[in-house]
Amino acid sequence: MHLLIITREWPGYVLGGISHHICNLYNEVVDKGHEITVITGTCPQSSHELTGKKPPANEVHTVQFGYRKGYYVLFPIALRNYLQSFDFDPFDACITHTGVPFELPLPTVSKRHDCYEATKEYIRNGLSFLETIGDRLMGPFRTIVDRRSIAAADCLIYNSAVCRAGWESAYNITTPSIVSHNGIDTSVFYPDSGYNKEDYILFVGGSERKGLSHVISFARQTKEDVIIVGPDEVNSPHVDALGRLSSDELRQVYTNAAVTIHPAGWEAFGNVILESVACGTPVVATKNCGAVEVLPSSACVVTSEIERGVMKAKNLNSEDCIKAASKQTWDKPAQDMIDIVRSITNPEC
CATH class of the missing domain: 3.40.50.2000 (Glycogen Phosphorylase B;)
Structure with missing residues (x-):
C-alpha cells in the first residue's frame, strides 16, 4: 500500500513527542513493505531533532502554518489551501496525526495521541494570565476542529483506553475506533551494561x-x-x-x-x-x-x-x-494500523 501521512510535525520538523512516535511507527510500517508520502507542518518553532532517524518516505511536502500555538486551527487552514492542487490518485489511504476538520478524497484513519478536553485544566495551570485568556477564547475553535475531524475520519485509533475515554466523555463519537498502545524502542532503552542500582x-x-x-x-x-x-x-x-x-x-x-x-x-x-x-x-x-x-x-x-x-x-x-x-514492540501498533487501513479500503476482506 501507498499511504499518505498528514501530521503537524515530522522528524526534521519537530514540535514535540509525536515525532518520536511517528519515527518508530513508520519505520516499522515501511519495513513491512509499504510506501509513505508525508505532508507535514512547519513553523519557526520547529526543530531539527531526529533527522538521522526519520523514516524513508517517497516525498515529504511541507506546509507553513505560522506559529506553534494555535496549530490545531492554523495547520488545517494552511493544509486546506495546500491540498487544492494536490494529487491524491497515487494513494490507497490517508493517516492523520493532527485533526483535519474536512473530508479527504481517500479512506482516512485519524490517530489520537492526546485529548485536550481531558488535559486543559493542567495546561492552563502553566499559562500566564493573558495566555489563559487566549486559550479560553480559542477553546470553541478547537472544539469545532475536534468535532469535524472526528466526523471526517473513517476510523479512529487511540493510543490507550484512557485516551479513548477522554474523547468519548467530551464528545458524542460514533466513528468506529480501536485502541492500539504505543511501543518501546528497546534498541534505545535497555539496561546499561555494568549498571548499578542506586537509591x-x-x-x-x-x-x-x-x-x-x-x-x-x-x-x-x-x-x-x-x-x-x-x-x-x-x-x-x-x-x-x-x-x-x-x-x-x-x-x-x-x-x-x-x-x-x-x-x-x-x-x-x-x-x-x-x-x-x-x-x-x-x-x-x-x-x-x-x-x-x-x-x-x-x-x-x-x-x-x-x-x-x-x-x-x-x-x-x-x-x-x-x-x-x-512484549511492547512497535511491530503491533504498525500492524494494527495496516490492518485498519485494509479493513476500510477493502471492507469485504
Missing part, C-alpha cells in the same frame, strides 16, 4: 499534567533522593534537576534509579513508563496513565499514593520489568 527516585517531566507538584511534595516528605529530568531548575531544595538529557544519558539515569514515579493527573499514554521499565526500573504511576494498561503488577505499581507505591515498587524484579517491556 534515588526518578521523575521525568516538567509539567503539572505529569504530576510535578506531587513529586515536589513527595520529595519534601521523604528521605529518598529525588532526581528530576526535564527542567533545568526546580524551585525546591529537596530535588536535583538534571535538565534535558540525550537518549543515552536518559537510559543510564533510568537504569540506575531504584524506582521511576509518574503521578500524572491525566496522560494519554506516558512513554516514560515504558522507557523506565525497558531499562529494568519499576514504575509507580496513576490509573490515569495509558501505559499502565499494558504492564503487569510485577513491573508497575498503580496508585496515587507515591510513598506507599515506592516502597512496594522497590521489591519488584528488574528482569520482570525488562520482560514486560520486550
Whole structure:
C-alpha cells in the first residue's frame, strides 16, 4: 500500500513527542513493505531533532502554518489551501496525526495521541494570565476542529483506553475506533551494561499534567533522593534537576534509579513508563496513565499514593520489568494500523 501521512510535525520538523512516535511507527510500517508520502507542518518553532532517524518516505511536502500555538486551527487552514492542487490518485489511504476538520478524497484513519478536553485544566495551570485568556477564547475553535475531524475520519485509533475515554466523555463519537498502545524502542532503552542500582527516585517531566507538584511534595516528605529530568531548575531544595538529557544519558539515569514515579493527573499514554521499565526500573504511576494498561503488577505499581507505591515498587524484579517491556514492540501498533487501513479500503476482506 501507498499511504499518505498528514501530521503537524515530522522528524526534521519537530514540535514535540509525536515525532518520536511517528519515527518508530513508520519505520516499522515501511519495513513491512509499504510506501509513505508525508505532508507535514512547519513553523519557526520547529526543530531539527531526529533527522538521522526519520523514516524513508517517497516525498515529504511541507506546509507553513505560522506559529506553534494555535496549530490545531492554523495547520488545517494552511493544509486546506495546500491540498487544492494536490494529487491524491497515487494513494490507497490517508493517516492523520493532527485533526483535519474536512473530508479527504481517500479512506482516512485519524490517530489520537492526546485529548485536550481531558488535559486543559493542567495546561492552563502553566499559562500566564493573558495566555489563559487566549486559550479560553480559542477553546470553541478547537472544539469545532475536534468535532469535524472526528466526523471526517473513517476510523479512529487511540493510543490507550484512557485516551479513548477522554474523547468519548467530551464528545458524542460514533466513528468506529480501536485502541492500539504505543511501543518501546528497546534498541534505545535497555539496561546499561555494568549498571548499578542506586537509591534515588526518578521523575521525568516538567509539567503539572505529569504530576510535578506531587513529586515536589513527595520529595519534601521523604528521605529518598529525588532526581528530576526535564527542567533545568526546580524551585525546591529537596530535588536535583538534571535538565534535558540525550537518549543515552536518559537510559543510564533510568537504569540506575531504584524506582521511576509518574503521578500524572491525566496522560494519554506516558512513554516514560515504558522507557523506565525497558531499562529494568519499576514504575509507580496513576490509573490515569495509558501505559499502565499494558504492564503487569510485577513491573508497575498503580496508585496515587507515591510513598506507599515506592516502597512496594522497590521489591519488584528488574528482569520482570525488562520482560514486560520486550512484549511492547512497535511491530503491533504498525500492524494494527495496516490492518485498519485494509479493513476500510477493502471492507469485504
